[in-house]
Amino acid sequence: AQKVTQAQTEISVVEKEDVTLDCVYETRDTTYYLFWYKQPPSGELVFLIRRNSFDEQNEISGRYSWNFQKSTSSFNFTITASQVVDSAVYFCALSPPNAGNMLTFGGGTRLMVKP
Amino acid sequence: KAGVTQTPRYLIKTRGQQVTLSCSPISGHRSVSWYQQTPGQGLQFLFEYFSETQRNKGNFPGRFSGRQFSNSRSEMNVSTLELGDSALYLCASSLASGGDAFFGQGTRLTVV
Numbered sequence: 001a002q003k004v005t006q007a008q009t010e011i012s013v014v015e016k017e018d019v020t021l022d023c024v025y026e027t028r029d030t031t032y033y034l035f036w037y038k039q040p041p042s043g044e045l046v047f048l049i050r051r052n053s054f055d056e057q058n059e060i061s062g063r064y065s066w067n068f069q070k071s072t073s074s075f076n077f078t079i080t081a082s083q084v085v086d087s088a089v090y091f092c093a094l095s096p097p098n099a100g101n102m103l104t105f106g107g108g109t110r111l112m113v114k115p
Numbered sequence: 116k117a118g119v120t121q122t123p124r125y126l127i128k129t130r131g132q133q134v135t136l137s138c139s140p141i142s143g144h145r146s147v148s149w150y151q152q153t154p155g156q157g158l159q160f161l162f163e164y165f166s167e168t169q170r171n172k173g174n175f176p177g178r179f180s181g182r183q184f185s186n187s188r189s190e191m192n193v194s195t196l197e198l199g200d201s202a203l204y205l206c207a208s209s210l211a212s213g214g215d216a217f218f219g220q221g222t223r224l225t226v227v
């Protein structure tokens with residue numbers, strides 16, 4: 001069985017602070033995909049990143065960066081210099097290989113960025 | 116390029132009725148997945164269709180069904196609605212099964 005845990009249910013920061021959202025996963029598969037999505041109040045899940053378990057390189061995209069550590073089964077997401085527009089619920093998800101888009105989601109972390 | 120389109124955006128139904136939700140994927144995408152989002156259970160996978168065939172199914176009762184048409188558009192149907200079916204239903208599409216999945220804005224279903 002697969003499981004994704006986002007222990008932080010809610011985080012509140014002041015604009016320009018850096019914030020890290022934690023994601024820990026469990027799977028028996030040796031290969032898998034990891035995802036992060038952002039859900040603003042409109043409800044749509046916005047795709048942020050997909051990472052293959054073979055690729056443990058960290059990734060940076062603008063103010064966003066991701067730290068994948070297979071040894072600790074973690075795939076953490078950092079927002080640098082947070083902005084009010086970053087306020088949303090962020091979901092981490094896991095999918096097994098050869099199982100299409102059958103994503104297992106974590107419970108989500110609500111991020112509130114105050115001006 | 117148009118995104119994933121779900122219709123209707125909002126729906127109110129009575130217990131016992133049935134409902135059909137529609138999802139139009141991004142042009143060229145052949146995989147469509149459906150998810151249910153509730154405050155209590157979070158985001159849960161319902162099923163995935165690829166080239167008109169159901170590839171995977173989540174742990175939901177048989178009242179939940181779906182289909183995909185030759186143009187990749189998908190519908191999901193819920194029969195004999197229960198109060199607990201009230202949720203945001205999200206559809207995702209991707210080029211291939213297992214690719215980057217892009218979601219629509221969802222259909223918010225309220226069962227009264």
